[in-house]
Amino acid sequence: MARMSMIEAIRSAMEVSMAEDERVVVFGEDVGYFGGVFRCTQGLQQKYGVARCFDTPINESGIVGAAIGMAAYGLRPCVEIQFVDYMYPAYDQIVSEAARIRYRSAGQFTCPIVIRMPTGGGIFGGQTHSQSPEALFTHVAGLKTVVPSNPQDAKGLLIAAIEDPDPVIFLEPKRLYNGPFDGHHDRPVTPWSTHPLGEVPDGHFTVRLGEAVVRRPGKAVTVLAYGTMVHVAEAAAEEAGVDAEVIDLRTLLPLDLETVATSVKKTRRCVVIHEATLTSGFGAELVALVQEECFWHLEAPIMRVAGYDTPYPHAQEWAYFPGPRRVAEALVATMEA
Known part of the structure; x- marks a missing residue:
């Protein structure tokens, strides 16, 4: 290593x-x-x-x-x-x-x-x-x-x-x-x-494409994220004091829907995070898939936290990102729904 x-x-x-x-x-x-x-x-x-x-x-x-x-x-x-x-x-x-x-x-x-x-x-x-x-x-x-x-x-x-x-x-x-x-x-x-x-690890090793991983086990709500947003999701769960299960998708396509559905059926709640703009972002596909697979298990609406539907800002980019405060608010709102 x-x-x-x-x-x-x-x-x-x-x-x-x-x-x-x-x-x-x-x-x-x-x-x-x-x-x-x-x-x-x-x-x-x-x-x-x-x-x-x-x-x-x-x-x-x-x-x-x-x-x-x-x-x-x-x-x-x-x-x-x-x-x-x-x-x-x-x-x-x-x-x-x-x-x-x-x-x-x-x-x-x-x-x-x-x-x-x-x-x-x-x-x-x-x-x-x-x-x-x-x-x-x-x-x-x-x-x-x-x-x-x-x-x-x-x-x-x-x-x-x-x-x-x-x-x-x-x-x-x-x-x-x-x-x-x-x-x-x-x-x-x-x-x-x-x-x-x-x-x-040194030398040759692979991480199989199409396999998600649970980064933070939890029982109250499932958070689906990838890339930078995985770290934001973990920080938000700690700040909100919510027992969130954070899943790192790693591969968006092919998607590990089995890991996602297993988690959501357990927690019965779901929040999706991505940095891209909200409208027509990959989060919309995740919401649709979770709804199709887990509808009868859900106890609250699926929420998305994403970038704003605006041209990308320059000096204000850190206000544009979904940060831990915005994600924490979504986690709390999902738990209260």
């Missing part, structure tokens, strides 16, 4: 995968010589050469399109889109090509690519560096969508994603990159601290 930040864990995952499988290639804007804007790929080009870790032009559609072609011919590209906000020019490639190639070819071709993208706010990046568009990917049949909440999961999930035969969208919450992130605060504490976040 080694103590790592999420950045170091992600880098370790790529390094392990490249060492074990020569088909794995890493590329994107500034990922080679510079080591990536967040340094997730630092040192990979020096270790594995420019043929396996290389820079690309500022062309997201070209990055993903090239990765799809490489995957169809047997390679396993792990590409970086510098911020998830930049993926829109590549969205057609992701939806119309990567997600459909297995079906369109009747299984003759697969598309084993991973598209890594920093997501969410926390760096005062404004509207073009802080979005949380995970719902755009979960709506697309043929894609898997992953959002880790800690370094160990980040490494294990990324290795599993690289080994998966189909395209995986791998979203990395920027607020968790360097840590430590204190979920009790509605504002940055040490947003660029270099202190490690957690213990991470």
Whole structure:
């Protein structure tokens, strides 16, 4: 075991995968010589050469399109889109090509690519560096969508994603990159601290895609969260004094509905949290699924706590985030319903 930040864990995952499988290639804007804007790929080009870790032009559609072609011919590209906000020019490639190639070819071709993208706010990046568009990917049949909440999961999930035969969208919450992130605060504490976040196994290991995990056992209410919001949910439960069971979804698609339904049937209450805007966010899908699976067990309406339905603020982003105060209020209201 080694103590790592999420950045170091992600880098370790790529390094392990490249060492074990020569088909794995890493590329994107500034990922080679510079080591990536967040340094997730630092040192990979020096270790594995420019043929396996290389820079690309500022062309997201070209990055993903090239990765799809490489995957169809047997390679396993792990590409970086510098911020998830930049993926829109590549969205057609992701939806119309990567997600459909297995079906369109009747299984003759697969598309084993991973598209890594920093997501969410926390760096005062404004509207073009802080979005949380995970719902755009979960709506697309043929894609898997992953959002880790800690370094160990980040490494294990990324290795599993690289080994998966189909395209995986791998979203990395920027607020968790360097840590430590204190979920009790509605504002940055040490947003660029270099202190490690957690213990991470050395070498190769995987966290299976499609499996959620209970982060905080409880009996009174189930809280569904992913990424940064897992830490906010844990802090809110403590502040509200509510015996909440916090579930870290880890993989949004495929979703571990069994773990979710088992918890909700036990607690009989549910609160859903995500950083993205409320309307048509992934939380709406979670609410629908919980209602379908657990309707006769529920004793209160399912509540959502999310970002506001406004353009993403810049200087006020920490007021925009669902913080522990807002989540705690939702927990109390659910218990009183």
